[in-house]
Amino acid sequence: MRSSWSVLALVLVAGAVVIPSLFRQPASLTVYCAHDAIFADDIIRLFEKRSGIAVEVRYDEEANKSLGLTNLLIAEKDRPRCDVFWNNQTLGTIRLMDHGVLAPFKGTGYERIPSPFKDVGGHWTGFAARMRVFIVNSEQLTATEEEVAELLASESLNTVAIAIPLYGTTLTHYSVLAAEMGLEELKKWHHSLQARGIREARGNGSVKDLVAEGACALGFTDTDDVFVAMDQGKPVKMLPIRTTAGKTIVIPNSVAMIRGCQHPDAAQKFIDFLLSAEVELLLAQSASRQIPLGDVDRSRLPDSVQELMNWAGQGVEMEAAAQLNDSVLEWLSGEYVQQ
Amino acid sequence: MTLSTAILWSFVRCICVATLAIVPAAELTAWLRSTGSGKTGSGKSARIGLIAALLPFLVPELLLGYTWRLAAARLVDNQPATELLYGLILTIRAVAITVAVRLMMPASDLSEEALHSWKLLRPVTETGRWRWFRIRLKMNGPWRPILIAWSLAALVSFQEFETAALLQIDRHPIAWTVWLFDAHASRQPISDSLEMILRPVLIEFLLLTPVWVLLRGSTITSISSLECNRSPDSSFCQTAGTSGRTSNWLALAWLFLSLSVCLFWPLATNAAPLLRGIRAISDQWPFLRQSFEQILISLGFAAAATIVALRIAVWLHFRQTPALTMLLLMPGLCGSLMTSISLLSVFQLPVLNGLYDSWLPLLLGLALTLLPRAWLIAGLVLNSTSPLAVYSANLLDESPDAGVRQRSTVIRWKLQASRWFFAGLILSHWGFWDVTIASTLRPIQLEPVVTRLYNEMHYGRTEALTLITLMAAAAVPLSALMAAIFWRLWVTIVRFHA
Numbered sequence: 001m002r003s004s005w006s007v008l009a010l011v012l013v014a015g016a017v018v019i020p021s022l023f024r025q026p027a028s029l030t031v032y033c034a035h036d037a038i039f040a041d042d043i044i045r046l047f048e049k050r051s052g053i054a055v056e057v058r059y060d061e062e063a064n065k066s067l068g069l070t071n072l073l074i075a076e077k078d079r080p081r082c083d084v085f086w087n088n089q090t091l092g093t094i095r096l097m098d099h100g101v102l103a104p105f106k107g108t109g110y111e112r113i114p115s116p117f118k119d120v121g122g123h124w125t126g127f128a129a130r131m132r133v134f135i136v137n138s139e140q141l142t143a144t145e146e147e148v149a150e151l152l153a154s155e156s157l158n159t160v161a162i163a164i165p166l167y168g169t170t171l172t173h174y175s176v177l178a179a180e181m182g183l184e185e186l187k188k189w190h191h192s193l194q195a196r197g198i199r200e201a202r203g204n205g206s207v208k209d210l211v212a213e214g215a216c217a218l219g220f221t222d223t224d225d226v227f228v229a230m231d232q233g234k235p236v237k238m239l240p241i242r243t244t245a246g247k248t249i250v251i252p253n254s255v256a257m258i259r260g261c262q263h264p265d266a267a268q269k270f271i272d273f274l275l276s277a278e279v280e281l282l283l284a285q286s287a288s289r290q291i292p293l294g295d296v297d298r299s300r301l302p303d304s305v306q307e308l309m310n311w312a313g314q315g316v317e318m319e320a321a322a323q324l325n326d327s328v329l330e331w332l333s334g335e336y337v338q339q
Numbered sequence: 340m341t342l343s344t345a346i347l348w349s350f351v352r353c354i355c356v357a358t359l360a361i362v363p364a365a366e367l368t369a370w371l372r373s374t375g376s377g378k379t380g381s382g383k384s385a386r387i388g389l390i391a392a393l394l395p396f397l398v399p400e401l402l403l404g405y406t407w408r409l410a411a412a413r414l415v416d417n418q419p420a421t422e423l424l425y426g427l428i429l430t431i432r433a434v435a436i437t438v439a440v441r442l443m444m445p446a447s448d449l450s451e452e453a454l455h456s457w458k459l460l461r462p463v464t465e466t467g468r469w470r471w472f473r474i475r476l477k478m479n480g481p482w483r484p485i486l487i488a489w490s491l492a493a494l495v496s497f498q499e500f501e502t503a504a505l506l507q508i509d510r511h512p513i514a515w516t517v518w519l520f521d522a523h524a525s526r527q528p529i530s531d532s533l534e535m536i537l538r539p540v541l542i543e544f545l546l547l548t549p550v551w552v553l554l555r556g557s558t559i560t561s562i563s564s565l566e567c568n569r570s571p572d573s574s575f576c577q578t579a580g581t582s583g584r585t586s587n588w589l590a591l592a593w594l595f596l597s598l599s600v601c602l603f604w605p606l607a608t609n610a611a612p613l614l615r616g617i618r619a620i621s622d623q624w625p626f627l628r629q630s631f632e633q634i635l636i637s638l639g640f641a642a643a644a645t646i647v648a649l650r651i652a653v654w655l656h657f658r659q660t661p662a663l664t665m666l667l668l669m670p671g672l673c674g675s676l677m678t679s680i681s682l683l684s685v686f687q688l689p690v691l692n693g694l695y696d697s698w699l700p701l702l703l704g705l706a707l708t709l710l711p712r713a714w715l716i717a718g719l720v721l722n723s724t725s726p727l728a729v730y731s732a733n734l735l736d737e738s739p740d741a742g743v744r745q746r747s748t749v750i751r752w753k754l755q756a757s758r759w760f761f762a763g764l765i766l767s768h769w770g771f772w773d774v775t776i777a778s779t780l781r782p783i784q785l786e787p788v789v790t791r792l793y794n795e796m797h798y799g800r801t802e803a804l805t806l807i808t809l810m811a812a813a814a815v816p817l818s819a820l821m822a823a824i825f826w827r828l829w830v831t832i833v834r835f836h837a
Binding site: 036037038057059071075078079158161166167200201202206209210213214215216329332333336 | 340
């Protein structure tokens with residue numbers, strides 16, 4: 001290898017990296033977004049168009065679960081490069097608040113969201129929710145609460161799937177159960193599922209695949225995953241997962257401003273935009289069918305979301321679950337990653 | 340499941356995979372040589388054969404896992420079958436890697452005649468010393484390419500993560516890389532992870548030992564695989580495998596199996612979404628522009644990291660300092676996950692934080708991750724290039740006759756540059772598809788295409804996914820082709836008319 005060739009090649013590849021960025025508008029706002037890129041991107045571009053503020057987005061990737069945007073924000077706490085965090089759940093955001101990563105902000109958007117879905121101090125605000133649901137293969141099981149309960153009480157659960165609860169909404173689900181039944185009862189329930197041979201997948205998407213492909217009859221997953229399968233024409237239906245007290249598990253998106261961020265004005269405009277009725281409607285009308293939490297024009301909601309709204313009205317409070325999140329994760333780490 | 344169990348599973352699997360790959364790879368190599376693959380002016384069928392044999396290696400692990408995840412879902416009642424499926428995918432890739440290494444490597448340092456002469460010197464009663472010398476002769480002769488290929492195949496199989504993660508249900512297939520990923524997901528401190536990684540890294544050094552021993556201080560051979568291609572009947576090349584009729588059938592059967600797993604099945608299951616994707620998205624200019632831009636970014640980083648890794652690897656080979664080599668190879672042997680998380684912490688330090696949101700962390704991360712493989716491949720290239728032949732070709736370059744100079748350039752390409760070119764191509768391919776480093780260390784402004792693909796995979800956007808996949812998968816080979824065409828034009832036009 002000749003040095004001159006290497007230098008020339010390095011210059012060429014550096015050009016390939018740098019040139020595309022020259023054609024971009026300099027960013028006036030940096031957003032970390034854990035919501036699905038294909039749904040969030042349209043909304044962020046709409047904000048750019050309306051406000052004239054250029055936004056750079058960093059999406060969360062499944063590949064990066066081990067670090068995740070929440071952990072990245074904690075790592076960057078002293079020198080943040082992010083202005084706004086759009087999370088696709090709330091427990092992680094509450095954890096950031098506990099680490100002092102978030103700054104309070106109560107704008108017009110904050111006011112229209114009901115109090116169970118926001119922090120009293122304004123550190124974070126929830127909007128557009130998903131729900132934990134059972135995905136049922138309708139060719140193998142009738143989608144009724146009785147049939148599901150019967151299957152879950154049976155001796156063998158080898159046709160039932162759940163994601164490993166170390167991350168994502170399954171961890172939130174476990175934290176909610178821990179808050180309601182206590183950690184010891186949760187452990188018994190978890191061990192009972194395992195002893196009866198429940199299938200453990202690596203994520204909710206994988207649970208959806210197992211049920212949609214007919215390898216399992218029932219799975220624990222989220223509404224957006226079920227809608228993906230439904231839109232692909234798979235024989236699946238959904239039922240809400242209820243806690244022993246009969247509550248549903250509603251998992252809102254949440255948005256928060258980062259403490260010490262470089263563009264606070266633009267950040268506040270973006271947060272108010274996200275928390276508007278217009279964005280909640282857009283998310284409800286998207287393929288992921290998110291459930292609006294504030295007041296919206298109900299006549300413009302798809303039928304599937306109308307039904308979800310009824311279930312979401314029976315949602316469990318998340319405060320206690322947030323407090324138990326760390327203890328649940330500590331116990332689960334011992335279960336899944338022993339040395 | 341403990342880390343020790345996961346390491347043991349991964350270790351046994353990688354040994355089995357690399358060992359099982361030896362026989363099909365030998366048959367395939369022999370068949371490819373018999374068809375003249377790699378020879379200048381070789382026929383179209385020979386070139387197709389070579390591409391087909393190496394294709395499983397070029398299909399990214401991520402996409403193989405995504406394609407076969409539904410099959411794994413249907414095998415949920417049969418864990419040994421899931422393990423076998425994963426083992427088969429790894430073996431198919433290992434065979435392709437072994438073939439690539441064996442085609443690059445000289446067939447043997449020692450002729451069959453020399454070995455036979457040594458046999459004739461056998462004492463009446465075989466002494467331990469005589470047997471030991473015989474083994475050493477074989478290791479530096481016919482076994483050398485096999486051992487080095489085995490080593491690389493085992494290392495790549497042991498480090499595999501993406502396919503295992505996508506196939507895994509009920510914790511099968513068991514892989515230490517997936518275990519470590521889960522440990523991080525449960526917010527384990529980085530200091531604990533570094534402690535945990537020690538055992539896998541020790542195993543990786545163990546797997547690299549044959550390369551270390553065989554390439555260190557070895558003599559430059561004068562018989563290269565290209566020369567074997569020119570005269571495959573030479574006794575020097577016989578140890579590379581025979582190519583009888585049965586062997587040819589075996590080679591073709593293996594090719595069919597590997598192409599079915601890596602090409603036909605993925606195409607069959609994704610053809611309809613791909614067509615829909617092309618129809619739906621081909622007129623969406625912003626989508627296509629964004630995808631091209633992301634592919635360009637990925638190519639840029641992969642190529643730059645490859646150049647950096649190869650330069651360091653060559654320097655390490657010439658320097659021959661074991662401690663320094665081990666130190667620099669260590670991050671790459673720890674895997675993408677550990678390298679990226681460690682670098683992220685390093686760039687949070689006040690002194691380096693100014694560089695955090697730049698191209699440097701990603702470039703550095705990719706280069707460090709590629710370094711162990713670059714070191715191995717650079718060793719192969721350096722050992723299969725004759726300095727005397729290169730020197731002679733360089734002398735031709737001094738000729739006042741433009742035609743002679745042009746021929747000198749072609750000869751130097753064949754002797755030296757083509758090998759570095761293919762080494763770079765292989766490493767760039769690895770760098771291009773490394774999702775963990777890209778997703779952790781990329782600056783905000785630059786999104787490599789692989790992270791975008793991962794998003795599309797997760798959200799089941801099959802149409803968009805297959806279209807971007809097709810464009811991305813073609814990016815590295817197409818760039819290589821363009822570089823080759825550019826080089827050809829440069830030789831014929833610029834140098835000829837100089």
